[in-house]
Amino acid sequence: MPPFLFWLFASLMLVFGAAVVLNRNPVASALSLVVSFLGLAALFMSLDAYFVGIIQVLVYAGAVMVLFLFIIMLLNLRAEEGRRINWLAATGGIVVALILVIQIFSVIGHFQAARQTFPSLERSTTDDVWNIGALLFSNYNLPFQIVGVLVLVATIGVVLLSKREPR
């Protein structure tokens, strides 16, 4: 992929990521997050990770965010829109983020492998869907099954909570 596409999608992601926080309207925030997810998916695809990229769109942009939007629309938006920015909390957030960025830079600075330039990725010849499937069912079979049980427990929990009779 040409580098300008990387910069395009990366900046798309960052701008809309910032818009999620800065927008006062929750629906606008949720939709900005969708665009941000689409940018992330495009970045994954630029690394030839088509499966991860398309799952990003399918699961996050297509399902999770629709549920978010669904809930947000049922809330009273007028109350949210009127809220002022809490400058103290905003400053705290910016400071924490800055500390994280400084830490990442200092770690990368001391990490030998991060300094050398890697050769650009060759076009993968194998099917990445096949590779992920084979790995999930061989090396990572146990964690995969544990995650499956975990999700099942969460599902049963939701059913239980929503079925409870109101007192």
Place this chain on the structure above:
Amino acid sequence: MDPFFIITSLLKIVGILFVVILPMVSYAVYAERKVSAAIQDRLGPNRVGPAGLFQPIADMFKLLLKEDFTPRNVNTFYYWLAPCLAVMPAIITIAVVPFGSTLFGVPMVIADVNVGILFVFAIASLGVYGIVIGGWASNSKYPFLGGIRSSSQMLSYELSLGLAVIPVFLLVGNLRLTSVVRYQIEHGWFIAPFVGDWMNPWKWVLAVPMIISFLVFMIAIFAETNRLPFDLPEAEQELAGGYNTEYSSMKFALFFLGEYAAMITGSAVIVTLFFGGWHFPGIPDGSRGWIFGVINIAVFFAKVAIMIFIFMWVRWTLPRFRYDQLMRLGWLFFFEIALVNIFVAAWILAYFPSS
């Protein structure tokens, strides 16, 4: 990048979009009116041109010339965004569907990605935003209820949609839509794998999960495209038109066209997955001469047209479900059937000898 690749891709995009899909969308509206007329024993549109064939053009001018009215209390930006979002996903989806074999050695698919069917589902799942945002931005009760209904309906039926096709891909072995077509050319269409190989018991056993798969997938596509009997988001009697109530002129038309575009891409996906795509027994592919390449494309769109006719036939025959019936059907019936069907297909593949 290879300039030949770029030029042929551009030609394919322009050709498929402006020569095939968009005219097909406008004539699908005409066909809908003619089919409904035939079913209800009426004549249908017959004034403009021979047999009313220029009716879509007249409709287009009518919609363009109508007043584009924006209600006062709408959220303007999202109100404008929604109709665009309603049309776009349906048209993008066609990019991965192989609509022909080859023409002058160029494969007749715009993007042959290795996650084909997931791409279809991912982009189709974005289609719900147009309706939800349209309903919300209109700032009015009925469109809002329509939008909420549509989002819950589409989410519910996406599950059955995704699960229903897994048996197909268990057989094919990868997610490329071109390999699905290739597999069906070699082993028979998935809707009837036993055709041409009547004595093979394996094919007959295989037909059971495939037909269940097809039925669940088709019904889920009906729900995804908001067509009757699942058109709850725009149930006229309850919602005064649904999510598009506050829209007028070309913005209303875009919602309308989006629905038909979704129906066409849905039919194209069904044809690709279960009816052998562009393959027809006895017709060779495009490597034998360009005339066969053209015939293959024609065969594909003829099959799509038949599927669209079935969509319309169902619409004018069946009554609408009630909303709670629709949700119960999706979650307590189709979801389970699709799930069990996967196990049946996997069991057949694992324990039943294939030849």
